[in-house]
Amino acid sequence: MIRVVDLFSGAGGLTFGFKNRIENNTFIESNEFDILFANEINKNASDAFLLNFPEIPMLNCSITDINESYLQEKNIDYTDVDLVIGGPPCQSFSTVGKRQYDERAKMYQEYRRVLTFVQPKVFLFENVTGLLSMKNDEKLPVLEDIKKSFSDFSDFGIDLSYEIKDSVLNAKHFGIPQNRERVFLIGIRKDLEIVHDWQFPAPEIDNEFLTLEDAIGDLPSLGNGETKHLYENAPYTNYQRLMRNQCNYLMNHVNGTNGEKMLTIMQAVIPGEGRNYINSLVESGALDQKYYLTSGYDNTYGKLWWDRPSSTITNNLTTPSSLRCIHPIQNRALTPREGARIQSFPDTFQFIGAIKSINSQIGNAVPPLLAMVIAQQLKDFFDENFLIGRE
Template sequence: MNNRNYHILFANELDINAAKAFSLNFPRIPLLNCDVANISEEYLVEKNIDYTNVDLVIGGPPCQSFSTVGKRQYDARAKMYKEYRRILSFIKPKVFLFENVTGLLTIKNNIGQPVLDDIKNEFSDFSDFNIDLSYEIKESVLNAKHFGVPQNRERVFLVGIRKDLNVSSKWKFPSPIYQREEQFLTLEDAIGDLPTLLNGESKQNYEIETYTRYQQLMRGDCDDLTNHYNGINGEKMLRIMEVVIPGEGKKYINELVVNGELDSKYYLTSGYNNTYGKLWWDKPSSTITNNLSTPSSFRCIHPIQNRALTSREGARIQSFPDSFHFVGSKESVNMQIGNAVPPLLAIAIAKQLESFFKSITR
């Protein structure tokens, strides 16, 4: 892909549906649908990709092992950052950007040491590859709601700047656009114009006009509504979603049972304490996950409709425009949505990177 500011050499994605979706939305960018472990200098040469003199590499190794939602373990996925590091060892970009969940800040390795320290140390020095390559590492936690995304979503960002360039002092992470509670976009701001859905219902057309600037931005010129369908839930789940109140979840339901306000058949024995949670209409959404349409999962129950979020609502909350096409089953689509860096946050970082590169080439 080319514009007056940049040229993207290639992207890499292992999941077939995510790869198809990427190519569908960005057809001019070469997409390597393969395991990152298979990407080597020889492989790039075979694909006629010139990887010399690269300015920037962006990557986000799998985050599930670090996530504070569910189990946390230092497993094979947690070590995938080493493959990213291997890619850096032969591309040798001027700058790299690394993104992951905030759980990375606290998880320990197999000998009880902070994994983040390992990562920063390894990404600083590449002498074990017998090459002269080292990076100055800058670290920050950014929250998507500070950048116009209607979601309370914190992520860790590491920026590595090649030490031989002597320009690391010029790097600054983007400053928040919105900082006060009353400035943050709410769930209603994001999805209030999307059609209501009954149990098992799907709709392909908008029914009302947009009434916030964010809704206008997301809908754009779209005429057809996609990925807006509600799953079929049984009587027990419907009743649970009906009685739980915004901001509450499993614990609240069980308290109703214990207090005799709800039949004992609704007592919840499975799931974490933060499951079966209902969102707030007048606040930013909680962090969107791969299970955004599963009401028994982390907080994803619609605040005024008796259902979980739809894939399109999840995409809206992540700041994907309605024109963005996803590929695959609902589960696959939700994974593509839940794993993504919100586009509006990505744009804020991209603008900062653009300014940085302009400052070091003057």
């Protein structure tokens, strides 16, 4: 088995992909990877992780607390680690936010510090594409700074170095109904004898991507402020059948309560349009002046397309005034369960906390199906280079 540590785990999107595979359009538990421990500072996310992966030790603490003494006190095995996976907080790098090179932006340095005593053969690092254009305190590209720091650990007084490979992967190319690009770094320890070089997974789908309807079309319709816990329709796509995962109780399918102004705006906007479209209706006299929107970005108050992949799911997926998240054929925003479906979490996957916290657990995650593709690629890489004959 490949021995793994999951840092900044969230509710467990990466772990799900490493602990499961798909056979006959059904999720099957995989035993190829042994997750030695996971770390997540957010209590709700760590509780959700434990709920879904009760057999994996979870350290609900800041990564800054984790050192060899701490792991020994917790009786956590961190010896002979093959792989570290995880992505530090991405909000500082997001092109939507303030893009500040703040303490959260520097958390990759803590990820790096953990590598100094875990010293895995390989690590997987994930973050938003905003990382590509973010600058550090010296106005240099953050990504290059990160890659350079992972290539040389001499500042710790140890002989440790990784060869870094990076790529941008889009979830829609791997059977996920979401246009979601993310940066992935793979680090391979330079002291190892690598025969077969690492290759990122090639896109599996170049067109005819899964659509929003393919993902959530079977879920019950909801009125203003309504919640439903029972399925009303049979799944009619393979993706819907996979996501049902033999679930018979619908969790987190709740619609918020909106006032008259928001209901009117959501009804008026058309798929693919948003704030500017509403304002154009006001300017033309088609809508009353009271509906004019003075705040937000061009794609806030945006309505999704039914016949295309979803836009990138964010932490505000249930807030209609946020980035594009209005349902294309119902007068409401997405529900947390719809967001989870779009991210490729099965309906059996449980989240913990209030809606805001649940949305963060969903929006921050690596889509499990994408994690599954990467996990298979890593398994093949380990089999070719390290694990032949190892049990």
